[in-house]
Amino acid sequence: MTTAPRGGAPGEGRYGEAVFPPERAGEGERIDFGALAYDDITMARFRALGVGPGWRCLDVGAGTGTVSRRLLDEAGVTGVLAVDRDVRFLVERPVTGLDVIEADVTDPDFDPGRFRLVHARFVLMHLPERDRVIRRLAELVEPGGLLVLSDAVDLTSDRAPGTPYATVMRAMWQALGETIGTDVSQVPAYPQLLRGAGLVPVAAEIHVPPLLAGSPISRFWADTWERSRAPMLATGLVDDAAVDAAIRYLGSDECAALSAGMLTAWGRKPGESP
Template sequence: MNASPHEGAPGGGRYGEAVFRPEQAGEGERIDFGALAYDDITMARLRALGVGPGWRCLDVGAGTGTVSRRLLDEARVESVLAVDRDVRFLGERPVAGLDLLEADVTAPDFAPGRFRLVHARFVLMHLPEHERVVARLAELVAPGGVLVLSDAVDLTGDRAPATPYTLAMRAMWQGLRDTIGTDVSWVPSYPQLLRGAGLVPVAAEIHVPPLVPGSPLSRFWADTWERSRAAMRGTGLVDDAGVDAAIRYLDSDACASLSAGMLTAWGWRPGESA
């Protein structure tokens, strides 16, 4: 999960430093829990879009590289350039056709070439300059190629029943916004942003995986709260006891809540593919 330095974060922090530090024990495992929850739906969408042999792919914010490797192993694409600000997890399992690039996608000189598939998941929600980055990523799509973006959609609004889970999630979103600028409120505008970047046609879908005690998704959220606990406390919406209660709730039969959804939007660059 890529994130980059940005001046727009209210707290002046950044993903990977203020929270979710890659050197912190268990961070790679936390990312992998998220991958176990979302990779199948991501790969199903990419296959439905025709991603396959001959495709050159760019995977932005590649994290531990699960999508990059599955593109090579299952979709049989020609190559994948996996990009992240910190590539330590990506280099743990070298694979033929997988190239690594340690880079900041918000940097003005980020220009890795053009690709038939440009993919980014759970990246732009952490970047205050997301509109500019969407436009930049669209420029990296070759004619006949597709840009595929996925990010979280919060389903714990004011009308959601108050449970330990919903209270913790509200505190997490607010705490991350205060510290590193994370903002998921704009994610439903993806289709319009893609269209505004010159891509056509565009479409989108939302997937909401179930919260099941002991599941990878439940473990992902528990680990995420542990790593963002200080930011959550800082909101005044929850204290340590509240975070602990939410973690216990996730692992109990009392759990009756909706996880964050994953909105995936895609848009095509007009023209014939190479």
């Protein structure tokens, strides 16, 4: 991002290259742990916004496709176009109504059509072109349709208790900033960015999943730390012993910490749906 978290320099790599390569064994399972923690919240927001039959949807950075498939199975939408820079997890599980394209949302020529729902989760926080991409995604929403964006908010501030979890989370955010440019510091500005993109009304909410031993979110963070261990060590903020201690802490009843939250912001395109 333009400003890396905790003062680090913006990274020059990209998600899926410097860290979290999709070809690494178990990467799909790591993504699915995150889906187990957040998909119900995403689907509840879709239902509250009226997403349902007759809607054509675009799912950007669709990952393993859990949200895309639930839109079809539970919301009963007409169709979903799932987009990712690497679609190996999407094509492994084809379903009726799900179309898949391999594309880069930051490409100026990215133009898959117009949709009643455009959704991206845990995508924009990794992109240096975030503001431009939000404006572009807003252009892909048809009149009367919705843009729904979700990204992480860091709750391990300098005033948070000094737990093994907080120590390693701070190192992780700095490491991801330095390697791939991840920046969650501007996520609270999403409602204003959506309004600036011409959407009205806009609103937002935050969900913080509980960190319980063996829970999907705890397993997601433990796996994420293992897969980003090298860049975390390179920050100098932690060593192997600190990472190992934090993983044990997550898996124990001693854990007393706040996970990163998921901020979801949404806005509607003025006009009437076709």
